[in-house]
Structures are given as C-alpha cells and as structure tokens.
Amino acid sequence: MFVLELSYTAPVEQVDALLDAHIEWLDAQYAAGVFLASGRKNPRDGGVILAAGVGRAEIEKIAAADPFSVGGVCAYRITEFHATKTAAELAPFREELPA
Template sequence: MFIISLTYKTSLENVEHFIREHNDFLEKYYSSGHLITSGRKEPRTGGIILADAHSKEEIQDIIKEDPFYSNDIADYEITEFIPSKYNEHFKSFIKNS
C-alpha cells in the first residue's frame, strides 16, 4: 500500500480550475481498484490518497496521469507501507505477504 501526499504549489483558484479533471483521474483509478480513499488536507494545502499497487514505480506511472501533476499544481510524496494491524472491516484491502 502507498500513501500519496499532495501539496499544492499554486493558488486554490488554480487548483479549482483543474479539480474536475483531477476527480475524473481519481475515478478512473477507483474503478481499476488502485485507489482506496482520498481527500483534501485540512487546512486545504493539498490532499491524501491511499492506494494499492505492486510497486512504487506503478504509483509513479499512475500519478503522471493526474492533471495536478501534468499542470504542475502539486508536489507528490509517496510513502510505501505494509499494514500489520487493521480493523476487520478493512480486511479485504489487506494482502498477506
């Protein structure tokens, strides 16, 4: 699993200009099963995406399709983690290694 932390590097007005395309990007990867949850940071300085992929390289390739990436709206920090404890309601997201 991966935590993707986006930090805006432009005005919120510019962010809003690309929000529809960003949401379309998110929907594509929710449909493919790569994304688990996403949302904005509070205060609104960026966003967080929880994703499932085989590798960090796969996540990097996915990010390249985000309009926030291609239009230089946000910086991305990717953190890989291996869940060791989880709420049973989320068991379907956990892969045993």
C-alpha cells in the same frame, strides 16, 4: 500500500481550474481498484490518497498522470508502508512484514 500526499504548489484558483479533470482521474483509479480513500487536507493546501494493489513504479506512473501533476499545481510525496493491521473492511489489503 501507499500514502500519496499532495501539496499544492500553485494558488488554489489554479488548482480549482483542474479539479474536474482531477476528480475524473480519481474515479478511474477507484474503478481500477487502486485507490481506497482520498480527500482534501485541512487546511486546504493539498490532499491525501490511500492506494494499494500496485507496485512502486506503477503508483509513481499513476501520480504523474494526475491532472494536478500534469498541470504543475501540486507535488507528490509517496510513502510505502506495510499494512499489517487494518479495519475488517480492509482485510484483503493486509500484508506480512518482509523477511
């Protein structure tokens, strides 16, 4: 599982200019079953996405295709973790620790 942390690198007005395209990109990743949750940080200096079901190389490719990345208005920090305990609704995404 991955936590994708977005940090804005441009004024929020430039971010907002790409917001509709970013939302379409988010919707496509939800439809593909990759994204589980997403939202703005508070204060509004970026966002957070929870993702699963793909490997590191694929999640990096997905993040690079975000209109925010393409438009140069954010930087991504991608953290991979092993979700060994989850809420019941996320049980399909639980993982065993590697040996």
